[in-house]
Amino acid sequence: MSDSNTYKLRWQRDAHRALGEFLASAVELGLPALSWTIATSGNLVGDVDSLATTPERMRAAHKTWAGCLGADVKPERVGSDGVTHLYAQFRHGEGPTEVRGAIRATIYPPFDDGGESDD
Numbered sequence: 001m002s003d004s005n006t007y008k009l010r011w012q013r014d015a016h017r018a019l020g021e022f023l024a025s026a027v028e029l030g031l032p033a034l035s036w037t038i039a040t041s042g043n044l045v046g047d048v049d050s051l052a053t054t055p056e057r058m059r060a061a062h063k064t065w066a067g068c069l070g071a072d073v074k075p076e077r078v079g080s081d082g083v084t085h086l087y088a089q090f091r092h093g094e095g096p097t098e099v100r101g102a103i104r105a106t107i108y109p110p111f112d113d114g115g116e117s118d119d
Contacts, residue, residue, distance in 0.1 A: 011042025018092045018099040019044060022069070031068060032061040034103070044101035048086075055084075055107045062086045062105040071103055082109035 015038045025031070032053075034046035048061045066073050071088035078084050086105040093099055 008040050008042070012038050012040065014093070014097045015039075015042045015044045015099050015101070017097075018101075021092075022046075025068065029068065031064055032057075034061070034065065042099060044092075044099055046101070046103045048103070048105035050106055050108060058105045058107050059086065062088065062103055065103045066090070069103065083107065 019036055019038070026033075032048075034048060037045045037047070039045070046065060048058045048065075050058060053061070063073075065071075066088035069088075069090040069092065071090035073086075073088040076084055076086050084105075084107040086103075086107070088103045089100070090103065091098055091100050
């Protein structure tokens with residue numbers, strides 16, 4: 001196994017450990033579940049579910065998780081398609097086992113059918 005792959009696996013293992021700590025805290029604090037991804041670089045990304053909740057709850061989940069992790073919340077962006085993107089960066093731990101990551105939310109505008117009916 002190459003040294004490069006060994007480092008990547010170690011970074012992922014560190015992210016996995018951090019995620020376990022986050023989830024344990026989430027249970028104690030009653031935080032909403034997120035969809036988590038561990039990248040090959042060891043970065044950890046939590047995405048707020050956009051299909052099973054309202055925009056208000058998505059914003060609240062993003063704010064709560066960002067606050068819990070002491071994340072640096074970036075200004076929200078709204079694309080030309082009306083989609084709002086929330087993003088916050090965090091760091092967990094120190095030294096060689098530090099894990100970096102982000103909490104994201106993608107909020108889609110409501111569907112507007114123009115009031116037309118298929119009848």
